[in-house]
Amino acid sequence: MLVDTLNAIVLAFAFALILAFLFLKLRLPVLTAFLCAGLLVGPSGFNLIKDPHAVESIAEIGIILLMFIIGIEFSVKKLLAYRREVFIAGLLQVVLTLIFSCLLYLALIASNIKVAIFFGLFISFSSTAVVLKILTDRGELNTPHGRYIFGILIFQDLTVVLAMLLLPMLADEPLTLSEVLFKIFKAFGVLAILLLLALKVIPILLELVIKTRSRELFLISIFLTSLGVAVFSHKLGLSLSLGAFIAGLAIAESEYAYQTIAEVKPLKDLFMALFFITIGMLLSIPAISQNPLQALITLLFIFVLKTIVVFLVVYFLNKNLRTAFLSSFYLFQIGEFSFVLLLQGEKLNLLSPDVSQILIASSALTLFLTPLVIGVADKMTYRFLKTFRAKHKDLVRKEDEKPHHKHIHRAIILGFGICGRNVARALKLLDVPYAVIELNPNTVKRYRKKGEHIFFGDATNPEILIRYGIKSAELLIITITDPVAVRKVVKLAKELNPSIFIITRTKFVAEIDELLKLGADEVIPEEYEASIALFEKTLRYFKIPLNVINELVSDLKSEHYEALRTEVITKLKKFHPEELLKKLTFENYLVKPGHPLVGMTLRALNLRAKTGATAIAIKRGDELIVNPQPETVLKEGDLLVLIGSEPQINRALYYLESPYEGMY
Known part of the structure; x- marks a missing residue:
């Protein structure tokens, strides 16, 4: 069994590597390469991996780590700042999608109300893993549309419990109203307790681990935290991804957040790639070829309904066409949890195997199309808005019509x-x-x-x-x-x-x-500005002259940071701090009792003229005489601080041993 699983993983990554390389060369989304790799190695392709479930459970770790990192990057304060996007936009999206899909199903397909509700639940969820991966890669998580997309996805994860509660009721396994309310309050009570415990306990445990100064223990504790809270959340009836997100929120409030991200991110990317490969395996070419029209209609139904609902919700709250359009293009696909609902629906006899295959095929297609649609979403939005604004200038907000x-x-x-x-x-x-x-x-x-x-x-x-x-x-x-x-x-x-x-x-x-x-005219890259600040502080630490530092910084910023964007910086070599430091040597010389220097002035010593070195300071007991005057008289116990090149310092040390000989 273990050998079969390892064999499946090796084949999956081999195909993914080849296709990802080709897709990068063609400037296509790498995410699509992973999906295509899954299609090729799965049952609909070369059938090299006959059992996709062999890698599916391992791949889910990728989703857990993704949500864990997103939780760290957001923090509780930031999540509360997103309450409008989470609790209002998310609620409206789920409810409206459920209502409209039920009504359309009853009007166009069949009159079975239970199946209609199930279908509405099925298409209400979007892919947290796919969409948040693309958002973070494109740096759009903190944009206006990114805020609404994230908020809606988080609310969808919160409604997982309610969806699971509804399924038995749809399958003639009715629950009383009191039982339903009890389970709902229990679920949200568990969520609150879990969040509170995570915020209080996890930082304390991490602090204990950090004190050991063991990277291995820190890495193990991170995985125990993310996977452990996710599993505990699942045991309590919540989703794995929601539990991982809560664990991330807990760490976000601690000082170990960024170190945690640095440790987890490489493994997260690896498992996420495996997850997308397993999604590709779900696409059934035979199911599509046997019912191409049904699959296409289902795909269009999902796409049109979800984009319209998300557009209306976001525009209602934000009153901005661009934000609404982009949000709708990001959330048209079917989510991972929908596949879990589908399996439960089959077990409860809500769906026939044929209908289930059509839904799986159509849903998998939406996931395949997601990177491609998002890739052209900006151009589509721009062209549409350009045409729309030209024809409907009267629809500009009244607030913006003031003179x-x-x-x-x-x-x-x-x-x-x-x-x-x-x-x-x-x-x-x-x-x-x-x-x-x-x-x-x-x-x-x-x-x-x-x-x-x-x-x-x-x-x-x-x-x-x-x-x-x-x-x-x-x-x-x-x-x-x-x-x-x-x-x-x-x-x-x-x-x-x-x-x-x-x-x-x-x-x-x-x-x-x-x-x-x-x-x-001027582009300020955040990363370069930070690096220049570090560069400047480093030179100041090594006492490089301020005018030299200013010239260096000016050179680095000139020509739009060209010096930092090239591998060879020939222009700056003459000011390189290492070169400057190599030419400077600091040395101390102690004036002992009875030494010829005792009672001699610095003018009489004439150290710089004789050797080239300079006495920049004299330490006399607890007193430090900086930049001593020529009339300063040397005393026994004085510590001369000398500066110069190495040959100059050597001459100075020899001269100070016999100053009267060197004077003649």
Whole structure:
């Protein structure tokens, strides 16, 4: 059995490696390569792995570790800040998807209400593993659409318990209302207790492990925490992924969060690849070929319904078309938990094997299509919005129709997070009039009450930029983190005002050249700025002259950080700190009792002229005489601090032993 499992894993990774290499060369999503690898090695391909379940259980570790890391990166405070996205957007998405799918099923397919409800539950869930993997890889988790996507996915995980409670009721195994309510309260009570215990206990245990200074123990404790809490959560009726997320939240509040991510991330990526391979194995080509029309209709039904519902929910809460469209394109697929529901549905005789195969095939296709659809989502959204806005200018929000164009803004700040607020503070000190464009309506309301010149709007919309003075502004500062939106804003701003000076931030080094080509004048990469700060502090520690450090930093930042983006930095070699340090030698010399130096002044000693070395300080008892004057008289017990090149120091030490001989 073990040999069969290992054989399956080896074959899966072998195909995944080959296909991933080819897909990277073709600039296609690597995630799709893993899905295709699963298709090829599975029952519908070469049938090299006859039993996909041999690797499925191992692959689920990838989901657990993914949710564990996401929990660490979010923290409880951040999750509470997302309460609108989780509890309102998530609730609306699940409820509306369930209602609409039930009604459409009853109207178009069959009149069986129980199967209709099951079908609604089945398509309500999206893939946490696939979507969050893509979001994190693209750096979009903290973007406006990323917030809503994450919130909806987390709420879906929270509703797993309710879905499992409903299944027996659909299969003629009714529960009384009191039993249902008891189980619901029990589930959420368990969730609260689990979260509380995790927050209190896990940091204490990790602190005990850290004190041993054993990396092995730390790694074991991390796996015990993530997998243990996930399993415990599952035993209590919650999902594995939700338990792992809670464990991550607990560690996020401790000082060991980033070290934990560093240890877990490589293994998480490995297991996630295996998970996506097992998803690829689920796709049944025979089931599709036998019922191609049914599979296609089911696929279209799922895609259209889910995209419409997510769009309506996000637009209702956010009032931004771009955020709503992108969110809908990310969440159209069927999730991992839906397959668990499907298996339970078969056991309870809610579905026939034929219908089950059609649902599995269609659902697997949605997972295959997800990386491809997300890859073109930005272009599709941009083209649609461009056409839509041209035809429906009257649908712009009333708040944005106020005559703000009367205000003259020399600067426009895009985004009002920490960076945006700091920029605004600097502009206030300079008395420079500015406007802020922000996509979060809550942020706009909060800071407008404080007197900020801040307005709601999507800066990827040219009308918004025009309305807030882009054509007359001298400076545009972009502080948002959405890489796609940044590119579009830079391009639009330069088209609308070719003379405007654009400063933008980016998380990704690869974005620098593209942003410069699009029209950005200054691109500030977060990683490079951090490295330059470390570089500067290091040189200061080694006492490199401040003017030399300033010149070095200036050289590093010139030409849009070109020096840092090339492997050879020839321009900076003459200032290299190691070269400077090699030429400098520090030495001490003690003036002993009865030594000829006792009673001699530094002027009379004439050390620099005779040897080239310099006495930069004298330690006399507890006193330190820095930069001693020529009239300073040397006393017994003085400790001379000398500086110079190695030959100069050697000459100085020889001269100090017999100063009168060296004078003549």
